Amino acid sequence: MSGGASNNILSLTIDELKEKISEEVGRAIEVSLPRFIERLQNTLLSTMEEKIGELREDLTNDRGKSKEKKGCSYNKFMACKPPIFNGEVDLIACQRWISDIEGVFERTHCDASDFVAFGTGQLRGQAKDWWDNLRNERGVEATRAMTWEDFKTPFLKHHSPKAVINKIKEEFMQLRQKGETVDKITGTFMDKLKFCDELVKAEEQKIYYNHTMLRAEYREFMTPSHYESLTDIINAVWEHEIELKRQVERGERRALDENPSPAKKSKVAESSKKGNAKGGSPSCKICGRARKGECYFKNKPCVACGKTGHGVSNCPDKVTVCYKCYQPGHKKSECPELTGKKEGADSKNETPKSNARSFQITAVEAKMEPDVVTGVDFKTVVWLP
Template sequence: MTDTNEDEATRQEQLKTMISEEIGRAMQASIPHLAQEVEGHVLEVVESMMASKMDELKGMISEVQGRKGTRKCTYKEFMACNPLPFKGEIDHIACQRWIASTEAVFIRSHCEKEDQVMFATGLLQLRAKDWWDVYSKELGEEKVQVLTWQEFKEPFLKYHCPQSAIDKIQEDFLHLRQKDETIDEITNVFLDKLKFCKDIAGTERMKINRYYGMLKAEYREFIIPAKCENLNELVDLARDREIEIRRQAERGEKRVSENVSSSSPSKKPKFQDQSKKDKAKGSIPKCKTCGKLHTGECLKGKKGCYNCGQEGHPYYRCPNPSRTCYNCFQPGHIKAECPKLQQKTDKEARKEEAPRAKGRMFQITTEEAKDHPNVVSGVKEESSSQVKQQGDQDRGKSHV
């Protein structure tokens, strides 16, 4: 019995050993597979955690952006964009410019629609401010708080831009012609009025024809509007022509100055000094009372006749008029009878009188006349007698 028990214990020990060895072998064979499974499980957990974190970050970013987008524009930020003020001019062009400028500031400052009217009315000054005060009272405070920009523009344009002003702009547009303006100046005027003349010049071809007809002849002679596809091309051609006209004018002025300097370099411009004129008039000083040139006592401010000083008649009906020459300022004659002027006229007439040609006589004999080739024979006796009488007269004058 004892041996049997020992054998049984030995077999159990052997069996345990075999089982442990098999278990070890199985565990060694399954370790790589287990590692892969564990690694895969860990990666899944990490990916799920990263996805959740990314979702949280996206949510935070969208929340920040939403807060930034919903932030309202303040009046300080609106005024920082330098919007234009409006003083109430009854001018359609000025009103349209102010509206366009204000709407551009709305976009730049991200102004909310419910704040646009409040911010824009803060730009009104003088007569425009007076109009808004009256109009806002008529609407009431509750209506003003919910007033939109479009609802504000309609009465604003109706008051500051009446139909009569639009009609005047269209009439001026039809009669617009270039005078002394440059191309840029007349183009700005043309474009300002064009905004209100869509019925007159609505298409691009109508704009081109209207602009071409407005230019001067010196521009239209060198521009073909049919070759232009839009208004900008026509304006560029007009600018090029303006530059060429300026160059031609500069070249012409240069040639004139060169001709004047080369033709008479030593000649000086003729002018007469005022002081010499005063000396020519007898060097009579001006009267301190009336500022005129005269001699004797000044009668300005005194009653009666300027000639004799007696009352009862004006100077042009004076019975004893004093005749004074305005050339030499001497009494006794008038300017037309001045002897100095008559002496000048006599001298000038003598200078202008051309000297008379003196006659000469040549005498030859009959035989010499027949032999000379330049002598014409067959002259009538009447003609010869006339020649003789004329010669006698000339000799008589020479003796005198």
């Protein structure tokens, strides 16, 4: 074989070998490529999920921090027109201001740390002077760290003294409807009822006191024991008021004299006294009113004890409440607090009385004494210390 032919065969063999290698490599790549791609995809997906989770956590934290920092701005709080308190010594007005401003806190989602700062910004006049004085006493840092409950305690103590609360309790016990409408007297009743929790606890007691304050035109058609809640009797009174107005419009009833003059009251009192003096109707043992014949309240239960056969005025189980100490069992005139004070005052004011002394002298001796008034013929002269 010549040298040229051998070179051709060698070149062909190398080409075939390269081709063979290429084919094998291609086959190997085809077999391993899907697995490689799958691994690559899994690696990329896991990495992406991890990064996305971290981003979500960071976003959540940032939103939480932004909400905590944002809260309610002062401009948003003022846009709701929070009420102003001038510092009047009125327990009802004080409680209403607290309730109204807490309602603004709730509606604006105000942060609790801003309650005192925003709330005290609505104080004016004497209330503002009180707050400035308290802040000077406790210091700026202490008032900044003060919670809303810490603020309300001295605030209510200063603007609602015990004497005012006792006065409201006494007014509640003596509350009677005169010339007011049902709506007005009911509003007054509810305002004072908030401060009489110690006196009026049960629902039956609330119904009883609400019925007692009404005018006779309403009481005579209503029995407290027929109502289960205070709301029921209030609604019934409103309905009866509407019916009375309709009767007046139809001419079936005279209009109620809402503001009777003092002269008219005295005439009515005098006529009633004359009637009793002339031997009028005797007082009923059940209801205590002057009437003839059978009493309408004979079979009706007493509003105080629920038993029949007597009225509230003659109830043996009726509890007497003192208007001074608000304790049952005695009247205000018999209150130990008042009687104790009177006895102490009387004992302090008592001074020892001196006994009178008398001396008997003659008329001549009387003329000789410079301390004796002469000009009257007398035998006995009395000197008082």
